[in-house]
Amino acid sequence: METLISGKNLKAYYVLDLWGSKKVVKAVDNVSLDILPNEIYGIAGESGCGKSTLLKALLALLDPPLRLMDGELLYNIEGRPTNVTLLKSETIRKLRWSFISYIPQGSMHVLNPVKRVRDTFIEILSSHVKKQTKEFLDLAVQHLKDLGLPERVLNMFPHQLSGGMRQRVTIALATVLKPRVIFADEPTTALDVVAQRAVMQLIRKIQNDLKNTVVLVTHDMGVHAQITTRMAIMYAGKIVEEGPTLxxxxxxxHPYTRYLIQSLPAIGDKKLRSGIPGSPPSLVAPPPGCRFHPRCPHASQRCREEEPLLKEIKPGHKVACFLMEG
Structure with missing residues (x-):
């Protein structure tokens, strides 16, 4: 099967200069993954594990202090693998909204507070499509209707919309040009459960209708169970497990994956849930060997000294753990 986006040995670090002392945060450290057509690919893990930074690396959104220190990022554009790290910023900009689009954590980061929603639609469309303003508005109205959103939101300012509606408008903006890949970074953050459900249903509807690919970052394992088809588990800047979600x-x-799944509540189960022992490591000075070993009840001396590689244990199911080597 063809690969839409391929990351090879990506190292995306935050290089900070703090009062004359340089600190390097290894947020994404030697990560490789392939994203396929017509799938919802999930990236899960605790806060601070590098999920959002990996998304930025895959999007080529590398604003200082974030830097791509090493690795290769390939986009399959019209059947031809293209190394995005070698492209000019203007070429990458043209790929956004049409080949790839981005739904950030907060909808207010996308919506200009002093512009009506229609002006933001026109701004995005006019940068990629040569049409008249009326045609842009007709396109925006039809797109909103297709997504079940009322036409009146075009004439509203962001502050006049609820949090859930703002996020749905943001999703509409990200998908108006029917991109091949949509990156969604914690799209349900700060929303109530009803709004969360509406946002997830909208993302699933768009993926079903466009037959495109969605890359979804969220720490909520319940959301992954409901919507993703394949997923990666991140810990301390690395992917420790990857495979079909089911x-x-x-x-x-992986022991870490088991802890994440065991933390999910179950209907009718009144047992106390236990958290993962210990705390995540510093990404400035991560521990040697397996980065999970200080918190793992199964850790051996080998785990403390050697770093396990991500290996395929079953077809399509990979894990970085010495326990799986027998």
């Missing part, structure tokens, strides 16, 4: 939930191979 397979990971049925048979988690």
């Amino acid at each position: 397979e990971i939930f049925k048979n988690p191979l």
